[in-house]
Every structure is written in structure tokens, then in C-alpha cells.
Amino acid sequence: MKRPTFSRWGFFPLVLLLLISSCSVKKIVYFNDLPADTTHILKQAAAFTEPVIQSDDILSITIQTLDPSTAAVANQAVAVQAVGASSATNVGSQVVSGFLVDKDGYVHMALIGKVEVKGLTTYQARERITLLASQYYKNPTVQVRFANFKVTVLGEVTRPATYTVPNEKVTVFDALGLAGDMTIYGKRENVLLIREKGEKKELVRLNLNDSELLQSPYFYLRQNDVIYIEPGKAKAAANNAARTQTYAIIGSILSVLIIAVSRL
Numbered sequence: 001m002k003r004p005t006f007s008r009w010g011f012f013p014l015v016l017l018l019l020i021s022s023c024s025v026k027k028i029v030y031f032n033d034l035p036a037d038t039t040h041i042l043k044q045a046a047a048f049t050e051p052v053i054q055s056d057d058i059l060s061i062t063i064q065t066l067d068p069s070t071a072a073v074a075n076q077a078v079a080v081q082a083v084g085a086s087s088a089t090n091v092g093s094q095v096v097s098g099f100l101v102d103k104d105g106y107v108h109m110a111l112i113g114k115v116e117v118k119g120l121t122t123y124q125a126r127e128r129i130t131l132l133a134s135q136y137y138k139n140p141t142v143q144v145r146f147a148n149f150k151v152t153v154l155g156e157v158t159r160p161a162t163y164t165v166p167n168e169k170v171t172v173f174d175a176l177g178l179a180g181d182m183t184i185y186g187k188r189e190n191v192l193l194i195r196e197k198g199e200k201k202e203l204v205r206l207n208l209n210d211s212e213l214l215q216s217p218y219f220y221l222r223q224n225d226v227i228y229i230e231p232g233k234a235k236a237a238a239n240n241a242a243r244t245q246t247y248a249i250i251g252s253i254l255s256v257l258i259i260a261v262s263r264l
Contacts, residue, residue, distance in 0.1 A: 030188065031211045040211070046219035050121040051149070051168055054223070055105060058098040058148040059117070059125070063133050064141040071137060074111050096164070098147035111136055122146065122168065151221050153179040155229035156186030170221045172206065172213070186229040193218055194226040 034040055053059065063071040077097045099107040105118025112132050117125040126144040133140040151170060152162040158180025165174070172191075176182060188208040195202040195218075204218050213219055221227075 030208050032209050034211050044215055046215050048220050051223050053117045053120050055101050055103050057101045058096050060098045060145050060147040062143045065137045076110050096147045149223055151175045152226040156183045156231050182229055185231050187232045192228040196224050
């Protein structure tokens with residue numbers, strides 16, 4: 001019995017399919033420049049710079065004393081409507097309790113009065129408020145943090161939205177995690193970061209496939225940063241395939257109807 005033989009070109013489509021699949025997988029893996037099953041130590045990690053307070057920020061300011069009732073007056077914060085999600089499942093506007101920094105850079109606190117905080121870090125603002133509070137309270141402990149530190153994630157992610165985070169040390173991957181990570185259609189090698197710099201906007205392209213991102217000055221996000229994930233060609237192809245399938249179904253239905261009517 002003669003065995004079936006295959007032309008050497010018969011394997012070409014299979015090899016081509018495997019190559020395309022491997023390339024597609026490589027594009028959706030973070031840090032694909034790192035060898036598999038190895039330990040890699042960064043010589044220098046990205047430096048974190050504390051964000052400074054700006055106008056329209058909302059600050060959570062708490063003054064603690066031995067007698068909590070004595071500081072209750074100074075701790076009377078105001079409820080402010082803010083845009084953002086407090087978590088990945090709570091998307092939309094929310095009410096934030098805190099002290100609003102006015103256009104001149106001041107927060108207004110009962111008993112203590114107005115305090116200039118614009119341009120300061122939360123640590124510097126805490127030291128300034130502690131000094132002023134010491135005039136009215138004995139050994140006060142002051143806590144200051146951002147109540148509306150928010151970042152916006154748009155484009156090819158599971159849950160695009162503006163997210164309010166409870167701390168200042170937020171990375172690009174923290175923001176993507178809140179948004180449910182990228183979809184398989186997102187271009188990981190060309191992520192756009194939009195950052196406010198005074199009256200100007202700074203636009204930076206980030207490559208999430210490259211481990212050098214961990215050393216980038218843009219690895220840590222700032223207040224009001226916007227991350228945009230651009231869709232790749234695969235998204236357009238998927239949309240075209242779905243559209244083609246819909247047209248095929250409609251065409252089949254019309255054909256059946258025409259045949260049925262012609263036989264009446």
C-alpha cells in the first residue's frame with residue numbers, strides 16, 4: 001500500500017500560521033524584552049517625586065489631640081462633588097469630604113483660618129498646619145493627604161473611567177489595574193500619557209513592552225494624568241469580521257425569503 005505523500009509546500013500555511021500566532025502573543029505580553037525563566041535586577045528604578053498641591057485640589061486634613069472633642073471644630077471638612085471612581089466597581093461622580101484649595105492656593109479651616117498650601121507637598125503642608133495648630137492645641141498631630149488624587153484611563157481597557165486613588169504613589173500599572181487592564185486589542189508599545197504642566201500639556205509615548213519603562217520618570221503618575229490606550233489593527237479587523245458576518249446572515253435570510261416568496 002502506497003503511503004500518502006505531502007508536498008513540501010503543504011507545510012507552508014501551517015508554519016505561517018504559527019509565526020503569526022507567536023508574533024501576536026508577543027505583542028500583548030508586558031516586558032517581552034526580558035528572557036523567560038530568569039531573574040533580572042534593575043540597576044536603577046524610577047525615582048518617585050512627591051506631587052505638589054495645586055488650586056482645585058481637595059485635601060483631607062485631620063488634626064488629632066489628646067482630647068478629640070477640642071479639635072472637632074478645626075476638622076469640619078466640606079463635602080465637595082468630584083468626578084471619578086473610588087474603585088474599579090464604583091464608577092461615576094462621588095462626594096468627597098475635604099478642604100478645597102481655592103484659586104489663590106489657600107484652604108480655609110475653622111479656628112486656624114486660611115492656610116496657603118499651593119506649591120507644597122502634603123508633608124510640607126502638614127508641617128505648616130501643625131505650626132499654626134500649635135497656637136490653639138497642645139502637641140497636635142496633623143495628617144494631610146489628597147482626597148481627589150485622580151487619573152483617567154481611556155481607550156482599549158476593560159473599564160475606561162476617571163479613578164480617584166487613596167495615595168500619591170501611583171504607577172502606570174496601578175492605573176491599568178484599576179481599569180481592568182488592557183484588552184487584547186490595545187497597543188502596548190504606544191501608550192499615550194497626557195500630563196498637565198502649568199498652562200501647558202505634555203504628551204509622552206510609553207512602551208509597556210520594554211522593561212526600561214520601570215526606570216522612566218513617567219512610570220509614576222501625577223495628579224490629573226490621562227492615559228490613552230490606542231487600538232491596534234486587530235481591533236479594526238475584528239470589527240470588520242463581525243460586520244461581514246452580520247451582512248452574511250442578513251443576506252442568507254433575504255435569500256431564504258426570496259426563494260419562499262417565489263414558490264408561492
